[in-house]
Each structure stands twice: as structure tokens, then as C-alpha cells.
Amino acid sequence: MTFLRSTLLLAALGSFTTLRAQTAPPSTPDLAIKQMVEAISAKTLEEDIRKMVSFGTRHTLSDTKSKKRGIGAARSWVESEFKKYAKASNGRMKVEQDTFTVKPDGRRIDKPVVMANVMATLKGTDPNDKRIIIVSGHLDSRVTDVMNATADAPGANDDASGVALVMEMARVMASKQFPCTLIFVAVQGEEQGLYGSTHMAKRAKAEGWNIVGMLNNDIVGNSTGFDPEIKDPKHVRIFSEGVPATETADEAKVRRQLSSENDSPSRQLARYIKTTGEQYVNDFGVLIEYRPDRFLRGGDHTPFNQQGFTAVRFTEVNENFNHQHQDLRTENGIEYGDKPEFVDYEYLRKNTGVNLATMASLAWAPAAPQNVGVLTANLTNRTELKWETPAAGEKPAGYYVLMRETSSPVWQQKFFVTTTTANLPHSKDNFIFAVASVDAEGHESLPVTPKVVR
Numbered sequence: 033m034t035f036l037r038s039t040l041l042l043a044a045l046g047s048f049t050t051l052r053a054q055t056a057p058p059s060t061p062d063l064a065i066k067q068m069v070e071a072i073s074a075k076t077l078e079e080d081i082r083k084m085v086s087f088g089t090r091h092t093l094s095d096t097k098s099k100k101r102g103i104g105a106a107r108s109w110v111e112s113e114f115k116k117y118a119k120a121s122n123g124r125m126k127v128e129q130d131t132f133t134v135k136p137d138g139r140r141i142d143k144p145v146v147m148a149n150v151m152a153t154l155k156g157t158d159p160n161d162k163r164i165i166i167v168s169g170h171l172d173s174r175v176t177d178v179m180n181a182t183a184d185a186p187g188a189n190d191d192a193s194g195v196a197l198v199m200e201m202a203r204v205m206a207s208k209q210f211p212c213t214l215i216f217v218a219v220q221g222e223e224q225g226l227y228g229s230t231h232m233a234k235r236a237k238a239e240g241w242n243i244v245g246m247l248n249n250d251i252v253g254n255s256t257g258f259d260p261e262i263k264d265p266k267h268v269r270i271f272s273e274g275v276p277a278t279e280t281a282d283e284a285k286v287r288r289q290l291s292s293e294n295d296s297p298s299r300q301l302a303r304y305i306k307t308t309g310e311q312y313v314n315d316f317g318v319l320i321e322y323r324p325d326r327f328l329r330g331g332d333h334t335p336f337n338q339q340g341f342t343a344v345r346f347t348e349v350n351e352n353f354n355h356q357h358q359d360l361r362t363e364n365g366i367e368y369g370d371k372p373e374f375v376d377y378e379y380l381r382k383n384t385g386v387n388l389a390t391m392a393s394l395a396w397a398p399a400a401p402q403n404v405g406v407l408t409a410n411l412t413n414r415t416e417l418k419w420e421t422p423a424a425g426e427k428p429a430g431y432y433v434l435m436r437e438t439s440s441p442v443w444q445q446k447f448f449v450t451t452t453t454a455n456l457p458h459s460k461d462n463f464i465f466a467v468a469s470v471d472a473e474g475h476e477s478l479p480v481t482p483k484v485v486r
Contacts, residue, residue: 056448057429057474061311064208065392069312069385071204074377077384080196081253082372083109085186090173092224093145093181103220106171107150110218113199114152120207124155132231140178140224147220149228152202156212156395161425163212163399164236165391166246167201168229168332169194170222173370176359178223183359188372190356191222193253194346197384204388210395211425212244222250222332229332237339244394244478245301246343247387248333253380257350264349265379267317268386270305271333271345272298273324278340286484294322294441295464295481297342303442304478305344308393309386316382319349320441326351342478346383397475398428401452404467405485406460415460417482418453419467428469434479435463443479 084090087109088101095102111129118125129148134141150171156163173187174180186192195218202216221227229248236243255265274293276283287293299320306318325331325345336343352374360369399422407416421427432446433454447454448470456465466479 057470057472059474062393062396062473062475065312065389068204068208068392069389072200072381072384072388074381076203077193077196077200077380078372078375078377080113080199081188081192081375084171084192084195085188085372089181089183089185090171090187091181091185092147092172092221092227093142093179096146103172107148107218107220110150110171110195110199114150114202114216117199117203117206118152121154124157124209125202125206126153126155127151128153130232130235134221134227137225141227142179147227147231149220149232150218152206152216154202154206154210154214154216156214157209158211158425161211161399162242163244163395163425164215164241165212165244165394166215166217166336167198167249167387167391168217168219168246169196169198169249169252170220170228170332171195171218172220172223174223174357176357178357186360186370186372188370188375189253190251190370191249192372193251193375193380194249197249197252197380197387200384201388201391205392208392210392212395214391214395219332226330226332226335230335233335233339233341236336236341243336243341243343244400245390246333246336246341247305247346247390248331248336248343249346249383249387250331251347251351251356252383253375253377254348254352254355255350255376255379257348257352258354262350265376265382266315267319267349268309268383269319269321269347269349270302271321271323271325271331271347272296272302273337274299274322276340277338290484291438292481295466297478298337298344300466300478300481301342302344304394304476305386305390306442308390312389313382313385316386318386346387348379348383393475394478396471396473397477398422398426398469398471399424400477400480401428401431401467401469404480404482406465406482407485409486413459415456415458415463415465416454417456417465417467418485419480419482420452422469426471428477429472430470432468432470432476432479434466434468438462438464
């Protein structure tokens with residue numbers, strides 16, 4: 033940071049004294065969330081992955097009748113495990129297989145096939161809080177030929193790791209009470225064309241689900257890549273769309289005026305994950321990637337983005353393509369295939385912790401403020417913000433005004449207020465602002481960037 037920019041930032045911070053004079057909620061980690069993160073078991077994650085691998089293949093077009101092999105057996109097992117966890121929920125967790133039929137597509141579906149997403153829905157305790165938070169992984173697996181439904185396809189990392197993460201979160205969180213609804217889901221058909229997530233996203237849109245955030249976990253269990261071989265057990269990548277897929281012409285005009293492509297709802301969720309995950313998971317960092325997914329690739333968060341929902345993808349830093357979408361074989365001394373021995377279970381445990389801390393923090397937070405605006409009627413070097421309280425759910429104890437330089441990828445400062453306005457003695461030209469609701473325990477909503485109000 034240059035001397036000038038440092039001086040400007042320090043001046044801005046000093047001018048917030050009156051805002052900071054109000055007693056802010058605690059900034060220390062929530063003990064209940066910390067205990068849940070610590071309850072995550074690397075041993076259980078490994079056991080779940082090895083069980084999924086034991087079904088031989090989980091290809092979407094594989095056997096659905098056998099109790100020991102194929103996608104049908106895998107779906108039934110995940111459902112049975114969810115039902116075990118649900119016993120701790122006092123009837124609040126509902127488990128189901130949401131079935132749907134996909135017709136031949138001339139590409140990766142060669143016959144009509146009945147698919148199913150396995151869902152465990154933990155109902156919120158506040159009937160007025162309609163928010164929903166989703167965490168997902170995909171159950172299906174594949175080998176080199178995407179249409180080979182009979183060969184062994186262990187899919188340990190892609191994506192039994194994501195499903196095991198979802199299952200472990202459901203196990204740990206089932207007995208807890210949250211005001212809003214949490215959905216833990218193992219989707220099908222990702223490798224054939226994102227069919228399970230597309231079905232779920234369209235259902236959510238049609239039924240008017242109020243999805244606060246969707247956390248997609250795909251390939252999250254390996255810390256060692258190749259070409260070059262690099263081991264990094266201390267980071268996970270978060271991919272998020274910058275320009276929303278559903279952006280209107282008017283919204284595009286404002287985005288171009290403000291250059292706000294890094295402040296989409298999904299990117300705000302990515303920042304939230306970084307802040308929350310690094311607070312609760314020791315010696316672990318979250319990398320925010322300015323792409324909707326890996327280079328020219330996609331995942332199960334994409335259909336949710338396409339329906340206008342806030343969604344991101346978790347994935348490991350160094351993918352090993354020898355162990356991804358490969359027939360099981362050894363060539364020139366190199367072992368190919370997605371086997372459970374190639375998964376780093378301690379690394380997966382930490383990724384699970386980041387997901388859990390994010391979901392719990394959002395669930396216990398009040399809803400985000402509404403109609404956040406920055407007033408621009410008068411030419412001034414100040415920044416005037418205003419907003420409205422959430423329409424339903426718990427009333428916030430106050431709000432955080434967040435601030436960062438226009439060149440910063442993350443929020444640099446936040447200031448507590450109890451009103452629904454803020455008049456800041458610093459220019460909106462030099463900083464980006466947002467507003468988040470917060471409760472008395474310090475749980476924060478996703479931040480909302482202001483719209484222009486004249």
C-alpha cells in the first residue's frame with residue numbers, strides 16, 4: 033500500500049470513532065461452532081469414502097437394483113446414514129430421495145434414466161425464518177469413458193470426498209437447532225451433465241426457496257497435485273461468479289458504472305467463507321478465485337447461479353489428473369485411478385470444518401439488511417448509506433458497515449452501528465462499502481453492497 037493510500041485509510045478509520053463508540057458484539061469465535069468443527073472426524077470421513085468406493089461404480093447409468101453395486105446401492109446407503117443422523121434431531125430432519133427422470137440427450141444419456149438426489153433437510157426452528165442454506169457433493173463417479181457404466185469407478189476424491197463432507201456435517205449438526213433450514217444433499221448426474229443440481233435448482237426456483245447460499249464441494253480431499261508435484265494441505269480454493277448469470281440490462285449498466293463485478297452475491301459469499309473459515313480452522317487458508325469455476329470447467333453450483341441463487345464451489349488447490357476420470361491401471365510406473373489411498377483425510381477434515389463454520393455462522397446470523405443504498409443526490413466527499421431491517425426472522429442487534437479499498441479483494445475494516453443509516457466522512461470514490469446484520473453473539477449475515485439511490 034502506498035503512503036498516500038495508507039494515510040487515506042488511516043484518516044478514514046479515525047473518522048469512524050463515533051461509530052465504534054457503540055458496544056459491538058463479541059468478535060471471538062463462537063464456542064458452539066468451534067465445538068462442532070472439532071467434532072469432525074477424519075476417521076469417519078475415511079470410512080464413508082471407503083464405503084462409497086465399495087459399491088464398485090456409482091456411474092449414473094449403473095445398476096439401480098443391486099444392494100451391493102452401482103448407483104442405486106450407493107443412494108440407499110447414503111439415505112440410511114442420513115436417517116441414522118436424523119434420530120438426533122427430534123423429528124426436525126427429514127430424509128428423502130428426490131427422484132426425477134432424464135430422457136436421452138444424444139450426448140451422455142443414452143436411455144431414459146431415473147435419477148435421485150439424496151437429501152437430509154434440517155428444518156429451522158423459527159417458522160418466520162424462510163432462509164435456506166445448502167451444502168452439496170455429487171455421488172456419481174466415472175472412468176475415462178464417460179459412458180462406461182460397468183467398469184470399477186471408485187471416485188474416492190471425485191466426489192466421494194464431497195459427499196463424505198456433506199454426510200459428516202449432517203452427522204455433527206443434526207442435534208443442533210438453527211432458526212433457518214439447512215439442506216445436506218448428495219446429487220446425482222454431475223458427470224453426465226449436472227443433472228441432479230439442475231433439477232434441484234429448478235425446483236428451488238419454482239417453489240420460491242429463499243436460498244441464502246449454496247456450498248458445492250467437488251474434489252476436496254487431495255492435497256498433492258502433479259505437473260509439478262506440489263503438496264499443499266493448508267489451502268482450499270473458492271470459485272465464485274463475478275457477473276451474475278441473471279443480470280439484467282439495468283443491473284449491467286450500474287455494474288459498468290461502478291466496476292462492481294467483484295461484489296456479486298456469490299463473491300460476497302466467497303469472502304464470507306474466507307473470513308469465517310480462517311477464524312475456525314487453524315493453520316488453514318481460503319483462496320478466493322476470480323472465476324466461476326476452474327478454467328473452462330463447471331460444477332453443481334453453476335445451475336444455482338443460472339437460476340439466480342448465490343452459490344460457490346470448493347475444490348482443492350492442486351488437482352492430480354492421474355487420479356481423476358481414469359481407468360484403473362498402472363502404466364510406466366504410474367498408478368492411475370481415483371482410489372481412497374490417494375485422499376488426504378486430515379486435509380478433508382479441515383475443508384469440512386470450513387464448510388461447517390460457514391453454514392452454522394450464516395444460519396445463526398440474522399437475515400441480511402434490505403434495500404441497502406448509497407445516496408448520491410448531492411456532490412460530496414462523504415458517503416451516506418441507508419438500509420432497512422430484515423423483513424422476517426430475528427431482529428439484528430445492529431449492523432456492521434464494512435469497508436475496503438477498491439483494489440482490495442477482502443474487507444479491511446468493519447464498524448458497528450445500531451441505526452439503519454451511516455454518514456461516513458470519507459469519499460465513496462475511494463472505498464467500497466457494504467452492510468451486514470449482526471446478532472448479540474456476533475453472528476453476521478452476508479454483506480450487501482449498496483445500490484445507487486438518488
